[in-house]
Amino acid sequence: MRDFPDWIRFPVADRVDHAMRWVLNNLGWFFDWVGDVGLGILISVERALLFVPWWVAVIGVGVLAWRVMGSKRSGIAMAVLLFMVGAFGYWTHAMNTLSVVIVAVAFSITLGIPLGILMAWNNTVRNLLTPILDAMQTMPSFVYLIPALMLFGLGRVPATFATVIYAIPPVIRLTNVGIREVPSAVIEASTAFGAGRWNLLFDVQLPLARPSIMVGVNQTTMMALAMVVIGSMIGNRGLGMEVLLAINRVNIGQGFEAGISIVFLAIIIDRVTTAFAKAKKVEASTGEDTETEEIEEEAEEEGSPKASA
Amino acid sequence: MSNQSESIGGAQAAPPSAADSGIAVRAHGIWKVFGRNPERVLEPKYRDLPKKELQRRTGCVVALRDVNLEVKAGELFVLMGLSGSGKSTMIRTLLRLVEPTSGTLHVDGKDVGAMSHKELLEFRRNLVSMVFQSYGLLPHYTVLENAAYGLRLRGDEKGEREARAIEALKMVGLAGWESYYPTSLSGGMQQRVGLARALAKNPDILLMDEPFSGLDPLIRRQMQDELVDIQEDIGKTIIFVTHDLPEALKLGDRIAIMRDGQVIQVAEPEEILSNPFDEYVRAFTRDASPARVFTASTVMEEPEMLLYRWQGPLTARTEMEHNKREWSFVVDRKRVYLGVATRDVIERLAKEKRTTVEKDDLQYLEPVKPDVIIEDLFGLVSSGSYPLPVTDDQGRLLGVVRPRAILNALSTEEDDA
Ligand SMILES: Nc1ncnc2c1ncn2[C@@H]1O[C@H](COP(=O)(O)OP(=O)(O)OP(=O)(O)O)[C@@H](O)[C@H]1O
Ligand SMILES: [Mg+2]
Numbered sequence: 001m002r003d004f005p006d007w008i009r010f011p012v013a014d015r016v017d018h019a020m021r022w023v024l025n026n027l028g029w030f031f032d033w034v035g036d037v038g039l040g041i042l043i044s045v046e047r048a049l050l051f052v053p054w055w056v057a058v059i060g061v062g063v064l065a066w067r068v069m070g071s072k073r074s075g076i077a078m079a080v081l082l083f084m085v086g087a088f089g090y091w092t093h094a095m096n097t098l099s100v101v102i103v104a105v106a107f108s109i110t111l112g113i114p115l116g117i118l119m120a121w122n123n124t125v126r127n128l129l130t131p132i133l134d135a136m137q138t139m140p141s142f143v144y145l146i147p148a149l150m151l152f153g154l155g156r157v158p159a160t161f162a163t164v165i166y167a168i169p170p171v172i173r174l175t176n177v178g179i180r181e182v183p184s185a186v187i188e189a190s191t192a193f194g195a196g197r198w199n200l201l202f203d204v205q206l207p208l209a210r211p212s213i214m215v216g217v218n219q220t221t222m223m224a225l226a227m228v229v230i231g232s233m234i235g236n237r238g239l240g241m242e243v244l245l246a247i248n249r250v251n252i253g254q255g256f257e258a259g260i261s262i263v264f265l266a267i268i269i270d271r272v273t274t275a276f277a278k279a280k281k282v283e284a285s286t287g288e289d290t291e292t293e294e295i296e297e298e299a300e301e302e303g304s305p306k307a308s309a
Numbered sequence: 310m311s312n313q314s315e316s317i318g319g320a321q322a323a324p325p326s327a328a329d330s331g332i333a334v335r336a337h338g339i340w341k342v343f344g345r346n347p348e349r350v351l352e353p354k355y356r357d358l359p360k361k362e363l364q365r366r367t368g369c370v371v372a373l374r375d376v377n378l379e380v381k382a383g384e385l386f387v388l389m390g391l392s393g394s395g396k397s398t399m400i401r402t403l404l405r406l407v408e409p410t411s412g413t414l415h416v417d418g419k420d421v422g423a424m425s426h427k428e429l430l431e432f433r434r435n436l437v438s439m440v441f442q443s444y445g446l447l448p449h450y451t452v453l454e455n456a457a458y459g460l461r462l463r464g465d466e467k468g469e470r471e472a473r474a475i476e477a478l479k480m481v482g483l484a485g486w487e488s489y490y491p492t493s494l495s496g497g498m499q500q501r502v503g504l505a506r507a508l509a510k511n512p513d514i515l516l517m518d519e520p521f522s523g524l525d526p527l528i529r530r531q532m533q534d535e536l537v538d539i540q541e542d543i544g545k546t547i548i549f550v551t552h553d554l555p556e557a558l559k560l561g562d563r564i565a566i567m568r569d570g571q572v573i574q575v576a577e578p579e580e581i582l583s584n585p586f587d588e589y590v591r592a593f594t595r596d597a598s599p600a601r602v603f604t605a606s607t608v609m610e611e612p613e614m615l616l617y618r619w620q621g622p623l624t625a626r627t628e629m630e631h632n633k634r635e636w637s638f639v640v641d642r643k644r645v646y647l648g649v650a651t652r653d654v655i656e657r658l659a660k661e662k663r664t665t666v667e668k669d670d671l672q673y674l675e676p677v678k679p680d681v682i683i684e685d686l687f688g689l690v691s692s693g694s695y696p697l698p699v700t701d702d703q704g705r706l707l708g709v710v711r712p713r714a715i716l717n718a719l720s721t722e723e724d725d726a
Contacts, residue, residue: 189445192404193459193506194434203458207449 020150031151038103038157046099054091058082061268069275078271081264088257090239094265097228097238100156101269104163104224109217112168116175116213117201126176133169141166141230149234159231167223174216178209214277221273225266239265332415333514333546334380334403339412341398341570344369347410360569372398373409374570382513385540385547387557389593390567396550399567400516403548404433417513434463438507442519444499446491446506452478453487456505463510470509477509478502480539497528504532508539515547522553526606526679527708533559554593555607558582566590605686606679608718609699609708612638616650618666622658625666629655638698638706639671646698646706648673676700679707683715690715 024031052060058079066075085094119126144165148158182205190204206213232240239262246255342350350356350369360371372395380386388396401407403416405424414421417436424432438459446455453471456478460470478484481501491499500520507515521529533556540547551557557564558578565575566586574586585591614632616625618641629637629652636651648671658670676698677686690697696709 183443185441185443185445186447188406189439189441189503190447190458192406192433192439192441192445193510194430194432194462196430199462204447207447 020147024150035152035157038152038160039155042099042103042156042160045102046096049095049099050092054086058086061272065268065272065275068272074271078268081268085261085264088261090242090258090261093237093239093242093258094261096156096236097225097240097262098265100160100163100228100231100236100238101221101224104160104167104228105217105221107160107164108168108171108220108224111164112171112216112220113175113213116172116216117179117205119172119176120179120205121197129172133173136165137169141227142233144227145230145234154235156231156236158234159228159236162231162234163224163227166227167220170219170223171213171216174212174219175209178212178216179205181212182208211277214273218270218273218277221269222266225262225269229262331382332379333382333384333417334378334386334548335415336376336378336399336402337413337415339373339376339399339402339414340371340410341373341395341402341407342369342371342410351411371570373402376412376567376570376572378565378572378575380546380548382546383544384562385549385560387561387564388548388550388567389552389554389557389564391552394567395570396552396567397518398570400439400518400548400550403516404437404439405429434459435510436512437514437516438510438512439516439518440500440503440507440520442522444491444496444503446499446502448491450490451487452483452489452491452494452502455491455502456509459506459510473511474505474509477505480508481505481535497524497532500524500532504536508543511543513546515545517547518550519552520549521556522551525707527609527611529556530607536560555603566593603683603718604679605677605681605683605697605699605710606707608683608714609679609710610714612696612698612706612709614638615640615706616666617642618647620666621664622655622666625650625655626652626659636695638709639666640706643703644706645704646676646700647671649695674698676704676706677710678702683710683718686710686715 049057061082062075062079064075065078066072069075069078085091115129119129141162144162145158148162148165152158152161186204186208187200190200195203228236228238229240229243232238232244239258242258243255243262246252246258340351342348344350345368347369350363350367350371355363355367358366360374364370374395376395376399378399388399390396398407402409403414403421405421409422412422416432419432419436421429421432447458450458453474457465457470457474460473465473475484475487478487481504483498483501483505486494486498491502494502500523503520521532524532536547536549537560539545549560551560558581561578563575563577564581565572566581566589567573568589574581574590576584576586581590585593614628614634614637616628616637616639618639620628625637629635634652636649639647639650641647647668650666650671654670654672655666658666674693674695674697675689677689677700679699679701686697690710690712696711698709699707701707
């Protein structure tokens with residue numbers, strides 16, 4: 001009596017399978033085409049990354065980190081981390097992983113920011129997307145591997161596809177939040193001066209939402225990196241594959257090296273993009289002015305009675 | 310604006326003809342109801358109910374109730390009323406930032422309600438400017454870019470719009486601040502950027518929604534004077550919202566008093582004072598003899614000299630000698646008022662080789678708050694040998710009231726009346 005009765009069953013699994021099969025039969029050509037184009041892009045990006053001599057990359061990352069983070073020490077630290085990845089012997093694998101991350105993030109941003117804008121403009125779109133985004137973020141990440149596998153087979157294209165799905169929610173969400181949090185006083189004033197919807201978007205909403213959007217891009221990037229490792233399960237090479245191989249062979253040392261390389265990449269990307277977001281934030285902040293200073297400032301600026309007395 | 314309900318809203322008078330010369334703004338039978346299905350509030354069974362009753366029965370808030378206004382070209386027209394009386398809603402409907410539920414609006418002879426989206430944008434870009442209480446500046450634009458924003462939307466060339474914006478900034482006393490960001494400016498200066506942004510367009514009509522109410526009293530008065538100057542120079546039509554009677558009396562050519570969404574009296578300042586329409590207006594103006602209207606904040610001035618607590622007695626003595634003064638108010642770093650230091654006290658402290666001036670050394674003259682009416686200041690001012698310090702709620706010194714300033718305020722007002 002305590003067990004759930006056998007005769008109550010809704011076989012959803014069958015329907016999902018069925019729908020999937022229908023998609024494959026009818027739209028297979030489309031996914032083949034997308035797969036080819038995607039593979040082309042991924043390979044070009046990887047070639048480009050590998051074309052750069054390693055020492056140029058190490059110094060380049062160091063200088064970039066130094067400029068964005070504003071301290072020489074952080075610059076050197078980031079360069080050393082990247083150097084270590086090479087020293088472990090994973091340079092090529094790291095570039096492969098990075099190419100997938102770059103393509104997935106670029107795709108997430110081009111798709112995610114417009115979606116976030118739509119969500120901010122329209123409450124119906126928001127109410128529709130919010131539960132979907134919630135579901136996407138609570139779903140165990142490797143679930144995305146299954147449709148990716150079915151649509152694109154094995155390799156880095158399905159891995160990129162799964163990565164985009166897994167990593168896109170933050171950039172959508174934070175674009176929406178950033179735009180909605182623009183003070184209504186600024187919107188109203190701009191409207192009063194004759195700003196239309198696009199003026200508002202490009203002159204006011206996007207610039208003021210930029211700090212928030214940058215945080216979203218940072219989160220998306222970190223999630224993409226995490227997912228790329230899982231993507232190795234469906235045949236993406238790169239660092240994740242090395243970790244998987246090490247696990248299979250119970251080779252603790254190798255697993256450690258590959259794992260730590262991923263961590264180093266993650267640290268570099270996170271620090272640099274966070275610093276970048278922060279740098280923009282300071283510029284666009286709407287901080288309140290300190291009232292205490294007001295009278296003095298006014299007095300100085302006007303050369304008012306105090307000065308003449 | 311829906312035309313079918315217009316017949317209800319404007320039942321008692323014929324709709325005005327579109328273009329009267331000399332009339333800048335004409336509002337006719339304007340209703341604004343917030344809430345679900347706002348139109349039903351205009352039905353006979355609801356429309357005469359009081360605001361509270363209506364809200365209880367329908368859940369709708371009536372912000373404007375059959376408002377009829379005519380503002381003449383070149384006039385400075387003040388909308389006054391208590392909080393919630395519908396002033397902001399009224400001024401916003403003129404640009405259709407708020408869509409009226411019913412009624413007709415003509416601005417510069419154009420029927421605002423009948424405009425298409427595109428015409429509306431053109432109208433906002435060219436004819437009317439608005440200044441907001443909360444400034445509404447773009448924080449990522451410089452002062453210059455902010456002042457030029459209206460011109461950019463209008464499509465002016467970069468060179469021309471910058472020239473005009475610089476001109477407007479000069480007019481409001483902000484020359485030299487072009488490349489700063491608004492956040493590095495004080496509230497008063499930010500509001501002037503808002504004013505410059507509005508003036509740069511050289512609009513026919515200027516709408517101002519409590520533009521000065523966020524400002525310190527001294528700066529506020531200064532801005533009022535500047536507005537009067539600007540108005541005299543360029544002769545704009547200005548609609549100015551305030552809930553401050555002295556401000557209304559000082560600025561307004563005519564004043565409209567609003568209550569619960571209705572305009573209950575429109576008149577020149579003197580008439581409002583001498584002939585209040587009903588108890589509500591009387592309550593506003595009851596104490597309107599200048600001695601009761603003007604407050605410490607209206608008559609206060611900058612202190613001639615200030616000492617800071619951390620300055621030692623020797624510095625203080627030098628400064629007093631330099632300024633040829635026998636005493637000074639003393640404040641701390643936050644400009645919190647501490648008391649009065651006389652020359653004798655400073656000399657004594659100097660002899661004792663003390664390094665700072667402490668509160669106990671000072672004579673404490675009781676400060677007054679900025680909203681004390683000047684009638685109550687008479688006794689205080691005349692009894693002492695020092696001017697009265699005026700402090701805000703945090704105890705910061707805002708200014709001082711001298712007997713002469715009180716006398717001036719009273720005499721000029723009486724000359725006018
Ligand atoms: N967006 C809105 N939604 C619902 N009710 C509103 C809205 N805007 C204004 N109201 C209501 O309309 C009435 C008039 O408001 P309005 O802001 O015009 O008053 P006001 O005279 O400008 O007051 P204040 O001096 O406080 O600015 C108020 O009862 C207010 O609650
Ligand atoms: Mg208001």
